[in-house]
Amino acid sequence: MTEFHFTLHATDGAARTGRIDTPRGEIRTPAFMPVGTAATVKAMLPESVRETGADILLGNTYHLMLRPGAERVARLGGLHRFMNWDRPILTDSGGFQVMSLAELRKLDEDGVTFRSHIDGSKHRLSPETSMEIQRLLGSDIVMAFDECPALPADRERIASSMRLSMRWAARSRAAFGDRPGHALFGIQQGGLERDLRAESAEALREIGFEGYAIGGLAVGEGQEAMFGCLDYAPGMLPEDKPRYLMGVGKPDDIVGAVKRGVDMMDCVLPSRSGRTGQAWTRRGQVNIKNARHADDPRPLDEHCTCPACRSYSRAYLHHVFRAGEMISGMLLTWHNLHYFQEIMAGMRAAISEGRFAAWEADFHATRAEGDI
Numbered sequence: 001m002t003e004f005h006f007t008l009h010a011t012d013g014a015a016r017t018g019r020i021d022t023p024r025g026e027i028r029t030p031a032f033m034p035v036g037t038a039a040t041v042k043a044m045l046p047e048s049v050r051e052t053g054a055d056i057l058l059g060n061t062y063h064l065m066l067r068p069g070a071e072r073v074a075r076l077g078g079l080h081r082f083m084n085w086d087r088p089i090l091t092d093s094g095g096f097q098v099m100s101l102a103e104l105r106k107l108d109e110d111g112v113t114f115r116s117h118i119d120g121s122k123h124r125l126s127p128e129t130s131m132e133i134q135r136l137l138g139s140d141i142v143m144a145f146d147e148c149p150a151l152p153a154d155r156e157r158i159a160s161s162m163r164l165s166m167r168w169a170a171r172s173r174a175a176f177g178d179r180p181g182h183a184l185f186g187i188q189q190g191g192l193e194r195d196l197r198a199e200s201a202e203a204l205r206e207i208g209f210e211g212y213a214i215g216g217l218a219v220g221e222g223q224e225a226m227f228g229c230l231d232y233a234p235g236m237l238p239e240d241k242p243r244y245l246m247g248v249g250k251p252d253d254i255v256g257a258v259k260r261g262v263d264m265m266d267c268v269l270p271s272r273s274g275r276t277g278q279a280w281t282r283r284g285q286v287n288i289k290n291a292r293h294a295d296d297p298r299p300l301d302e303h304c305t306c307p308a309c310r311s312y313s314r315a316y317l318h319h320v321f322r323a324g325e326m327i328s329g330m331l332l333t334w335h336n337l338h339y340f341q342e343i344m345a346g347m348r349a350a351i352s353e354g355r356f357a358a359w360e361a362d363f364h365a366t367r368a369e370g371d372i
């Protein structure tokens with residue numbers, strides 16, 4: 001049985017490239033993880049997600065515990081079997097989604113009680129129940145149960161929330177048990193406060209995890225503040241373990257995060273914006289619903305090798321979006337996920353060849369501002 005093991009191959013400044021070996025396959029870092037919230041990457045078949053270059057995808061404890069239920073998924077063979085994805089899966093621990101989606105939630109030292117946004121039924125999440133749910137799902141990378149304070153928040157609120165999350169991190173570690181080949185990641189909190197970020201990193205290092213996430217960012221602070229925090233936060237975490245920045249982001253967020261030492265990221269952006277007609281390309285964004293594309297015979301991006309760009313015109317994509325046809329969301333999601341993976345592959349190669357700065361300069365130079 002292959003253990004869970006991270007190997008660093010090369011660094012270029014603070015940027016790193018490497019590989020995570022897991023029993024279900026390798027994860028090439030820096031890695032972008034598509035989000036499969038309800039056991040599906042929306043509008044994509046799993047084999048298509050793999051074709052875009054993804055090594056790992058995300059699932060959600062919150063959504064799956066409510067529907068179809070973690071016990072049911074376990075009875076049916078676990079999440080990999082259930083959704084026909086046999087490579088690594090990372091599941092978030094649920095606390096973040098409760099605070100952003102559930103109704104009537106009550107937070108206390110032990111955990112959080114909430115009502116389902118689907119049918120109003122009452123549920124409880126704690127470090128212990130989150131670990132049990134993620135075990136039932138069978139995910140390869142389990143996230144510690146944390147609390148992510150909504151910003152803006154004052155320093156005292158951020159400090160007390162972070163310290164609660166650190167107590168929950170210790171309980172998550174204890175409840176996770178001994179699961180060879182599986183990983184538990186701790187989540188650093190502390191908002192934009194450097195000293196609180198350091199306190200959190202030290203607390204997590206004391207407990208010991210197979211990987212470390214940077215939480216509490218991409219919650220409305222803006223790119224400048226996020227990068228300011230990423231100028232020091234990744235370096236506070238053990239350098240021989242993967243660093244996962246949660247919920248990020250737009251292409252230029254991703255490039256800036258990798259530049260600052262982040263190894264893994266996830267975001268709903270490429271899939272969600274694909275369904276709304278927003279295409280991300282190396283020359284900037286294309287809003288395919290815009291009338292200017294109605295007669296355009298060119299592909300979204302003439303350099304792109306994805307199915308949408310190989311075989312369809314902007315005029316066609318414009319038409320099927322305007323007509324509300326399902327193929328519209330499929331093709332743009334595929335293109336966006338393909339493009340995001342192309343960015344990751346480009347950065348992995350550039351870092352391993354010591355030319356990240358040149359790659360980054362070219363990345364920014366070709367991105368015309370606004371719609372193209």
Ligand SMILES: Nc1cc(CSc2ncc[nH]2)c2nc(N)[nH]c(=O)c2c1
Nearest residue numbers: 035092096148215216217218246247
């Ligand atoms: N910005 C952001 C995003 C997410 C969701 S990541 C995700 N889950 C499922 C899909 N994507 C976070 N999750 C946790 N547990 N903690 C955080 O601080 C946090 C911060």
Ligand SMILES: [Zn+2]
Nearest residue numbers: 304306309335
């Ligand atoms: Zn394409």
